[in-house]
Amino acid sequence: MRRPVLPALLVPVFLLGACIVEAPGGASPNERRQSVVTQVPTLSTRGGANFEDKVELVGANLQPGRLSPGDSARVTAYFKVLKSLDEDYTIFVHVEDAEGRMERINVDHKPAGGLYPTTQWKVGETVKDEFTIALPPGASAQSINVWMGFWEPKTDGRLQLKNPEAVRNDGRSRILLMQIPVTR
Structure with missing residues (x-):
């Protein structure tokens, strides 16, 4: 007796942007080149956050500079x-209404699109990480706060902020990366 052929699994289009992709066996030399910069462009947001003397946030850019x-x-x-990392950290990103009226949006992701895990980062490199923030159509926020940090899923631990006095943070190793104005 023949078994029926099952149709291929279809993934809704809206879920495709939420997938975390990891390069099997790590980053290729080309992927590493795309993830590392030799010169940081002019930044709209300065950093300075030091995570356990292992990683320092240099800063960030936002394009466009506002959201609707x-x-x-x-x-x-x-x-x-600054120092080799022994664990593959996820970059956690929490997008919150500055006035507290909107539900948090999580944009957690593997660094560099999953192509360059933190255990492969080399001391002295500057790693570029890009991600997208989407504001829901009915959002009533006047501005949103973008919080970030490094999270290790296996232990549910975070890289600890070494210099909390130097950057805006919530006391739980979550730094305020930027505040984005919302226009109508």
């Missing part, structure tokens, strides 16, 4: 590698 409900913006963050 239903639109999205691209954030590019730059991290200076």
Whole structure:
């Protein structure tokens, strides 16, 4: 007796942007070149956050510089590698209404699109990480806060902020990367 052929699994289009892709066996030399910069461009947001003397946030850019409900913006963050990392950290990103009226949006992701895990980062490199923030169409926020940090999923631990007095943070190793104005 023949078994029926099952149709291929279809993934809804809206889920495709949420997938975390990892390069099997690590980053290729080309992927590493795309993830590392030799010169950081002019930044719209300065960094200075030091995570356990292993990674320093150099700063970030936002394109475009504002958001409207239903639109999205691209954030590019730059991290200076100070010391080798023994764990593959996820960059957690929490997008919250500055006035507290909107539900949090999580934009957690593997660094460099999953192509360059933190255990492969080399001391002295500046790693470029890009992600997109999408504001829901009905959002009523006047501005949104973008919080970020490094999270290790296996232990549910975070890289600890070494210099909390130097950057805006919430006391739980989550730094305020930027505040984005929302236009109507």
